[in-house]
Amino acid sequence: MKGxxxxxxxxxxxxxxxxxxxxxxxxxxxxxxxxxxxxxxQGLFRKYYPDFKETKADGTDVLKDGTIxxxxxxxxxNNAYQxxxxxxxxxxxxxxxxxxxxxxxVEADYALKYVDSDYSLPVADLGxxxxxxxxxxxxxxxxxxxxxxxxxGLSWQATPGLYAYRQDIAEExxxxxGITPEEVQAKISDWTKFEAVAAQMKAKGYTMxxxxxxxxxxxxxxxxxxxxxxxxxIVVDQNILNWIEQTKRFADAGYNNQGADYALWGPxxxxxxxxxxxxxxxxxxxxxxxxxxMGNSLGDSKAEKKVGNGLFGKYRVVTGPxxxxxxxxxxxxxxxxDQKDLVKDIMMKFTFDKDIMKSITLDTLDYTNNxxxxxEIANDPTYGSAFLxxxxxxxxxxxxxxxxxxxxxxxxxxxxxxxIQTAMKGxxxxxxxxxxxxxxxxxxxxxxxxxxxxxx
Amino acid sequence: MLKSKxxxxxxxxxxxxxxxxxxxxxxxxxxxxxxxISTIRYSFYEFYSEGLNTIGPNFNGxxxxxxxxxxxxxxxLKNTAIIWxxxxxxxxxxxxxxxxxxxxxxxxxxxxxxxxxxxYMPNLVMAAAFSMIFFMLFGQSGPIVTMLSSWGVIPExxxxxxxxxxxxxxxxxxxxxxxxxxxxxxxxxxxxxxxxSLIEAAEVDGASSRQIFFRVTMPLLKPxxxxxxxxxxxxGIQLYDIPQIITNGTGSPNRQNxxxxxxxxxxxxxxxxYGMAGALSVLIFILTGTLSVFVFRSISKNELVSVKR
Amino acid sequence: xxxxxxxKVNTIAKKTFIYAFLIMLAIISIMPFYLLIVNSTMSxxxxxxxxxxxxxxxxLSNFQKMVADTNNKIFTAARNSLIISLxxxxxxxYFSAATAYGIHMYNFKGKKAAFIFILTVFKINTDMA
Numbered sequence: 001m002k003g004x005x006x007x008x009x010x011x012x013x014x015x016x017x018x019x020x021x022x023x024x025x026x027x028x029x030x031x032x033x034x035x036x037x038x039x040x041x042q043g044l045f046r047k048y049y050p051d052f053k054e055t056k057a058d059g060t061d062v063l064k065d066g067t068i069x070x071x072x073x074x075x076x077x078n079n080a081y082q083x084x085x086x087x088x089x090x091x092x093x094x095x096x097x098x099x100x101x102x103x104x105x106v107e108a109d110y111a112l113k114y115v116d117s118d119y120s121l122p123v124a125d126l127g128x129x130x131x132x133x134x135x136x137x138x139x140x141x142x143x144x145x146x147x148x149x150x151x152x153g154l155s156w157q158a159t160p161g162l163y164a165y166r167q168d169i170a171e172e173x174x175x176x177x178g179i180t181p182e183e184v185q186a187k188i189s190d191w192t193k194f195e196a197v198a199a200q201m202k203a204k205g206y207t208m209x210x211x212x213x214x215x216x217x218x219x220x221x222x223x224x225x226x227x228x229x230x231x232x233x234i235v236v237d238q239n240i241l242n243w244i245e246q247t248k249r250f251a252d253a254g255y256n257n258q259g260a261d262y263a264l265w266g267p268x269x270x271x272x273x274x275x276x277x278x279x280x281x282x283x284x285x286x287x288x289x290x291x292x293x294m295g296n297s298l299g300d301s302k303a304e305k306k307v308g309n310g311l312f313g314k315y316r317v318v319t320g321p322x323x324x325x326x327x328x329x330x331x332x333x334x335x336x337x338d339q340k341d342l343v344k345d346i347m348m349k350f351t352f353d354k355d356i357m358k359s360i361t362l363d364t365l366d367y368t369n370n371x372x373x374x375x376e377i378a379n380d381p382t383y384g385s386a387f388l389x390x391x392x393x394x395x396x397x398x399x400x401x402x403x404x405x406x407x408x409x410x411x412x413x414x415x416x417x418x419x420i421q422t423a424m425k426g427x428x429x430x431x432x433x434x435x436x437x438x439x440x441x442x443x444x445x446x447x448x449x450x451x452x453x454x455x456x
Numbered sequence: 457m458l459k460s461k462x463x464x465x466x467x468x469x470x471x472x473x474x475x476x477x478x479x480x481x482x483x484x485x486x487x488x489x490x491x492x493i494s495t496i497r498y499s500f501y502e503f504y505s506e507g508l509n510t511i512g513p514n515f516n517g518x519x520x521x522x523x524x525x526x527x528x529x530x531x532x533l534k535n536t537a538i539i540w541x542x543x544x545x546x547x548x549x550x551x552x553x554x555x556x557x558x559x560x561x562x563x564x565x566x567x568x569x570x571x572x573x574x575x576y577m578p579n580l581v582m583a584a585a586f587s588m589i590f591f592m593l594f595g596q597s598g599p600i601v602t603m604l605s606s607w608g609v610i611p612e613x614x615x616x617x618x619x620x621x622x623x624x625x626x627x628x629x630x631x632x633x634x635x636x637x638x639x640x641x642x643x644x645x646x647x648x649x650x651x652x653s654l655i656e657a658a659e660v661d662g663a664s665s666r667q668i669f670f671r672v673t674m675p676l677l678k679p680x681x682x683x684x685x686x687x688x689x690x691x692g693i694q695l696y697d698i699p700q701i702i703t704n705g706t707g708s709p710n711r712q713n714x715x716x717x718x719x720x721x722x723x724x725x726x727x728x729x730y731g732m733a734g735a736l737s738v739l740i741f742i743l744t745g746t747l748s749v750f751v752f753r754s755i756s757k758n759e760l761v762s763v764k765r
Numbered sequence: 766x767x768x769x770x771x772x773k774v775n776t777i778a779k780k781t782f783i784y785a786f787l788i789m790l791a792i793i794s795i796m797p798f799y800l801l802i803v804n805s806t807m808s809x810x811x812x813x814x815x816x817x818x819x820x821x822x823x824x825l826s827n828f829q830k831m832v833a834d835t836n837n838k839i840f841t842a843a844r845n846s847l848i849i850s851l852x853x854x855x856x857x858x859y860f861s862a863a864t865a866y867g868i869h870m871y872n873f874k875g876k877k878a879a880f881i882f883i884l885t886v887f888k889i890n891t892d893m894a
Contacts, residue, residue, distance in 0.1 A: 271815070
């Protein structure tokens, strides 16, 4: 009996060990390894890349020449994507050549960290020339240029931001049926006018914005200096202070809603975009309008998306008080890649090829990073978005994209942006004083980024 | 002759004792001791990342400890303690009540099997899912707020999650729900281990049920009680997933909901700060140890550790 | 006779109170479970903007989406979890039993110290991870 037990235990140990240790050693086929945090680019790749052949059952793609494309997707929750990516990048030396990361995606908020590092490959080293890039919007390149002037990543999208307002509320409050977007834009063309209109909205029982965080991006994208200066001191730009003051006034006057529900992406915020909402408009950029706003505006989410279903057709877009950009994903290549030609081809197809980018926009209503293609659509008199009541929003985006003036990024942006919005919440709601809110902000940053100091 | 034979036998058996416990110590040394020593070691070094660059490890003595103690340590400690106490006090009272009721034959309660399984159910729901449910229930347009505001008890769109004591109460309730089933079952096991004849003797002597409870049951329950308090304490110190999800990682409002483990997580998340995180871990360990010893001493009289033969 | 009646009334009152309390606890305890199931039948839109106590109809489409997601292979993950938990249970049980047996049955030097060491380890092992 004792003997049997021992053998049994040993067996279990061996089986477990075997399962854990045995790994698939893929044969030495050509392999492209791409890391991302969602399946947005994966979807685009599968639909629009000319050499794409099929997807296998295990989730990898096969190209026409037999190359395998392996997707490693780690969601962004709790910073998991970056943690996994950083870990992988640091250990690339000990990985099989075939399995090394060839490309990965980044967002603007944390792009700088990778742009300034040696791990990312300058696009020039892939053979991409400045001539190839001339049709892109300049700001998309500025985001991905390292401190020593090397361009490290490219994007297939441009993400200019707009203000999407409700036509029915505009007609009621401004008292003019059929008021055009141009006329509405004239009324909110700067922040002072914006606030004046907010008072008008309030008088009729509407709120100008849904919550506290709505306008943040518009302000934070127009600061004149990065969050952290060369001495590792936190510099709070005047624009951020403007946001704080304006939002406090809005909160006190009731131009927006208070509470945890109305934070960005909260249930209250999403509900306000629907038929029961009383908010005049929302700051949204390209991807938001057709993926989030449209979904939230429907009365019945399962019925067909057309006029008559909730607020479909009742939103219009204008540039708003200030132009800004919001988000966007960039493709970056690593210095470990062994598939330089393929990476170059992918990047060129999605960030340069006019026809591919134009069809992406026409199909998905995303705004692609090609001035020529977007120009064609913008100037097409027959093009209009049914969701926006026939408005040619691409035209508006094209104008806005040109005006984007990029602030310089810092690697601490994500934490500082989130930190200031969190810290100010209590102040806006009237629960704590402004001094206490600032104290909370700096205390929170101390835990997150211990090397930063307050500006003396 | 006999004596020497016996001596020989006992010596050879001794070796087997070592063989049996060896795997435990070997495995622990590799997977438990080494990481722990590494953590303690790093707590004395400056060791974090800036972007993708690593700074350190550079020896910097007690600096990390000072940073942690002057940082959020006491704030997080206060928050953790408050939330834990708010949850545990009702938990232990209700669990004791339930344990007494369920083991009381004279009450002849029906359907105890059903109740016993039901009270354990919240423990099966993952904390993340549990938090999402509460988020939905107590949101500003959620059912609870709608109901209570229509009765006029609270203003419309009341922000449960955005107010300090309200959000703490929510988390305390969640903790309570998740663990009271466990506690009840443990206490039940303890009570059933008490000799019935003692209780009967007390009844015969004319003691009321309250006297029986406090004078007979509780003293005999002490070992299990101590165990329950200590494990709950340790669990409380590690309170992480519930506040993390409810406050979306921010410890709002006004940073009054940042717990010790959330502080630890922030140190790692922002800058991979193994130095300060190590210091914090050591401090938490010292705290846990001290508290455990304190509870142990003040409640029991070393009856728990009975030396075998 | 009176005393008996009083006793009976007392007991009934007590029992009613106990049952009421238990039922309330039961409802509160089952509620999260129930709501989770209800949530799994709602579409993404419905979950982010509303709440419901009744079942809706998106369960099948949600389930299909989950299974079809090749980036989060749910069945592989479940299989992995099963392997790990079975392995852990088997190993832990075997080695713990063996260790306990050793401590109990045999008398050897340092046994008391080993026992105390095991107890301390038990308390702190979750902490320092």
